[in-house]
Amino acid sequence: MIRFTEVSKRYSNGHEALSRISLHLPVGDMAFLTGHSGAGKSTLMKLVALIERPTNGQVVINGQNLSKVKRGGIPHFRRNMGIIFQDHRLLFDRTVFDNVALPLIIAGHGRKEIGRLVRAALDKVGLLSKEKVYPITLSGGEQQRVGIARAVIHKPSLLLADEPTGNLDPDLSREIMHLFEEFNRVGVTVLIASHDLDLIRELEKPIIKLEQGYLAHHGAIDAVDRVNG
């Protein structure tokens, strides 16, 4: 699903955020992307979502070589993935319903279908009673659930989550992470940037560890623990 070959990213200020990264995340896998802040996690996520382009190397997502995706093709490329943000990035001047409906509206679904899917998704994240409220009135955990409903409503084949539990307490974080795990179980490839090592250990998923732009480890988390002693 995600394949990086010798990928480097150097920003215009000269900072090299990623150096010669090669990795492969097969279809249907779930992995955590970890590392200290500044290690290159965000840059890697941005390369996957085509927010940035690599300076060197090749990124292939879903069999699609991203260097072949032109500017006009980016929207359609992104419709195949769901992105979840640490700060939720909801539209605060629109209701919960409208926020969740956005990917379907963008993709041009019919009104009836949108209503059905949105209500189903909101029902599933336990927020059906809040469909008419504005996100500002929701708690952090509820806002994140709205964000998740929005990210999965169009049934993407790849889920990207950037520090999805960054602002949540441990119980809520666990709940959210398990939700991702469940999505993964039905075949969605999931990549989560996180440094919540306790929670990652609990989920027993492979990790991709970055250190100062280099790939430090790709595999089970115990290996890292062993290395770190």
Place this chain on the structure above:
Amino acid sequence: MQWIESMVRDLDKDMMINPSERGGRRSTRRGISIKGWLNNYLLRHVQTFFYTLGQLSSRPFSTFMTTAVIGIALSLPAGLNLLLKNGQEVLQGWNSATQISLFLTQKINSKEAQGLASKLRKMPEIASVEYISKESALAEFSQHSGFGEALDALEHNPLPAVLLITPKNNQEQPGKIAALVERLGKRSEVDIAQLDMEWVERLFALMAIGERGVLILSGLLAIAVLLVVGNTIRLAIQNRRDEIVITKLIGATDSFIRRPFLYTGFWYGLLGGLIALLLLELSLTLLAEPVRDVAALYHSSFQLQGVDLQTLVILLGLGSFLGYFGSWIAVGRHLREIEPC
């Protein structure tokens, strides 16, 4: 955690199908219901159409400020154009009232003069011919000029017989009338053919300057409208920066993001046109009475012409076009700058 489980259960088998197959399936689905897709597309436009109107009405004051500026900018050239049209109307009235005086030579007696008059009446360019005999000319002159006694002292009547000729109304260009005057002047019976044409020509020339002036002013104010709308939309884009970034991340195309801004520009222009229309009607109402008074002084029944259908259509059409176009320019310039980072 029940909701998680039910959610997962409900995510249909689609998820398991590999991406290439999914793409294939989706395209056939779209192929089957092109009509449905088109309906959705139109529906989306209609939705945006009213959504943007709703957004504007939720901020009535700022909407009014912008549309009022546009309205004033549009009403100026439209109003001047209207005045010009009215002026032409007045001029047309005077022009058709122009008369040609044919002063006949002294040799012509009254019978010959009347014969000439009836001959001229048959000419297609001439509407009517009035014969004023030497005697009645003298009577009229002595009555109006105050030289009555001096004239009485003269042995002969020095005044010639006159044929007053009214050209047909359709003589729109002063040139045609001038040609007619020249032709009549060459006749042997006619001593002098006279028409005070110069003032008509001058007035037409002034009118042409006025027309050109209105055209230049219209051009400048059209640019002003473009700038006003462009700037308003630029601010709107900046205010919605976050929203644009989010929708781009979700996979919105440029045209999807552009659409509400374009419709907003359209609404600004259309509402501006309506305000311009109101301003024009108001000004015309205020001007109607003094104009009537002046007309009465000239024994004319002239009335100011109001906004006709053509002006209305042009005003609203041009307004909405300028709004749309101004927005299009602003969106084209600023939307590309906003990318997720």
